[in-house]
Amino acid sequence: MADIQVPPMTGMTVPGCLRHFAAATPDALFVGEPGGVALSYADALEEVLAVASGLRASGVGAGDRVHLHLPNSAAFMVHLLAIGEVGAVAVPTNPESSSDELAYILSHSGCVLSVSGPLGKQAVADARDLCPDLRDICGPQDLAALGRDRRTAGPAPHGLDPIAVLYTSGTTGWPKGVVVTHANLLVAGEVVAGHLRLRPRDRWLVTLPLSHGNALFYSAMSALVTGASLVVSDGLDPAGWVDLARAHEITVTSFFAAGLRSVLATSERVADRDHQIRAAIFAQPLTDAQLTRFEERFGLPLLQIYGMTETVAPPLMNPLYGVRRNSTVGLPVLGYPVRVVAQDGGDSLSGELLVRGTPGVTLMAGYYNAPNLTEQTVVDGWLHTGDVVRVEPDGYVSFLDRAGDILKPDIENVSTGEIERVLCEHPSVLEAAVTGAADEDGEQRVVAFVVIRPGQDVTTDELLDLCITQLSPFKVPRELHLVDDLPRSATGRVRRSALGGGR
Numbered sequence: 001m002a003d004i005q006v007p008p009m010t011g012m013t014v015p016g017c018l019r020h021f022a023a024a025t026p027d028a029l030f031v032g033e034p035g036g037v038a039l040s041y042a043d044a045l046e047e048v049l050a051v052a053s054g055l056r057a058s059g060v061g062a063g064d065r066v067h068l069h070l071p072n073s074a075a076f077m078v079h080l081l082a083i084g085e086v087g088a089v090a091v092p093t094n095p096e097s098s099s100d101e102l103a104y105i106l107s108h109s110g111c112v113l114s115v116s117g118p119l120g121k122q123a124v125a126d127a128r129d130l131c132p133d134l135r136d137i138c139g140p141q142d143l144a145a146l147g148r149d150r151r152t153a154g155p156a157p158h159g160l161d162p163i164a165v166l167y168t169s170g171t172t173g174w175p176k177g178v179v180v181t182h183a184n185l186l187v188a189g190e191v192v193a194g195h196l197r198l199r200p201r202d203r204w205l206v207t208l209p210l211s212h213g214n215a216l217f218y219s220a221m222s223a224l225v226t227g228a229s230l231v232v233s234d235g236l237d238p239a240g241w242v243d244l245a246r247a248h249e250i251t252v253t254s255f256f257a258a259g260l261r262s263v264l265a266t267s268e269r270v271a272d273r274d275h276q277i278r279a280a281i282f283a284q285p286l287t288d289a290q291l292t293r294f295e296e297r298f299g300l301p302l303l304q305i306y307g308m309t310e311t312v313a314p315p316l317m318n319p320l321y322g323v324r325r326n327s328t329v330g331l332p333v334l335g336y337p338v339r340v341v342a343q344d345g346g347d348s349l350s351g352e353l354l355v356r357g358t359p360g361v362t363l364m365a366g367y368y369n370a371p372n373l374t375e376q377t378v379v380d381g382w383l384h385t386g387d388v389v390r391v392e393p394d395g396y397v398s399f400l401d402r403a404g405d406i407l408k409p410d411i412e413n414v415s416t417g418e419i420e421r422v423l424c425e426h427p428s429v430l431e432a433a434v435t436g437a438a439d440e441d442g443e444q445r446v447v448a449f450v451v452i453r454p455g456q457d458v459t460t461d462e463l464l465d466l467c468i469t470q471l472s473p474f475k476v477p478r479e480l481h482l483v484d485d486l487p488r489s490a491t492g493r494v495r496r497s498a499l500g501g502g503r
Helices: 016-026 041-057 074-085 101-107 118-128 144-148 183-194 211-226 241-247 258-262 289-296 372-378 414-422 460-468
Strands: 031-034 038-040 064-068 088-090 113-115 136-137 162-167 178-180 203-206 229-232 251-254 279-283 304-307 338-341 350-356 384-389 396-404 429-439 444-452 477-485
Touching: 016 041, 016 183, 031 041, 038 041, 038 074, 041 074, 041 144, 041 477, 064 074, 064 101, 064 118, 074 088, 074 144, 074 229, 088 101, 101 118, 101 162, 101 477, 113 118, 113 279, 118 136, 136 338, 162 183, 162 211, 162 241, 178 183, 178 304, 183 211, 183 279, 203 211, 203 241, 211 251, 251 258, 258 289, 289 304, 289 338, 338 384, 372 384, 384 414, 396 414, 414 429, 414 444, 414 460, 444 460, 460 477
Parallel strands: 031 229, 064 088, 064 113, 088 162, 113 136, 203 229, 203 251, 251 279, 279 304, 444 477
Antiparallel strands: 031 038, 162 178, 338 350, 350 384, 384 396, 429 444
């Protein structure tokens, strides 16, 4: 008997998955908006085919890049699937992006068409002169209207074909375009769906931007591969998210740590536990006190996870059942071997995290138009994350910091994350960010920026005393500034470069 070896999910495409559920459960909800559009699987397929025909009529074909500049909406999902249907490649961006940011992304990716909503259309227009490949800018209704008049069909894409290029936030330099395939998105959906035991009756509340990997890979795709549904909201309402979850019978959701902190800053209500949410995943660290307060207040389990755009699926997650250690990023998930490599290149319990996979299936296909960078990042099947972690005695993995967030004010390395954790242990501190600034002689000093909780009062001397008692002398900030808020990217990551000083 001959062996049959089929790489996982490479025989299916993202719009092919939609077709399956449109036939199997046509009336089941696929995507809805609070108080707005609600599309069943059959409705969504009808819209996708209309937009796909509009794309072909506009001259978009296989391999062409299409800019997707829409807020969280049913239209975003429809256009993403339609772009995949024609074999083109979506380049999603946050609608609040500046024209300078868009000019780089659109020119680098060579987008031929931009689908833009009212919020971001002017910024695209302002960037157009610097984007020689961009032929047209249209609104989210234009392609569907064109397609309904001119229904056309074309060759079907393959599972290993690219479907999107997601640009990283650019917090450490020029954005990099991460290429993901149909197989990538479906594998990510399967990993998260399996880990959370998703069923067709489950429903995601998506408040994180669909232009980012967390919402797109983990929430939207896990719903699609299971025939579940998602309600997409354009941003998180810290005081009203439980009401929204209750009204739409939400069972799963996802946060960044900054969003969780903003929720905890709201007043407690009797209705905080009046919901059907059975699990919430989150990324980026919280203090033990914040974790406890959230779970006790809302009565739902939090699961800290770890992932990056390049890994597509999260290779580390806290378990839904069993011991959840949310001070860590969890355990390796099925199908994602990991290694920790010390600075000297050997295996270690503390060092850089490496993730093994197959490019285009379980890891990104590569960086767009950057083969050298791709070869430096994925070596012999191991993706070098640049993130520093520690393996605990029980096998759970603790995130320490980005390799780029390691300061060196003295002989010893200093982790910005370690100092931030200590500052956030003070009950008056809402959040903190630490960066490095260069002295006149070129030596680096540690600088901290701290946001105080509303109604609380603390002095810089008190916070420095806390650092002195809990940190080695060379780790104590030389400067500490109290600020109203921290500058952030669209996905919630603190933009350290905007804090001042040099690294």
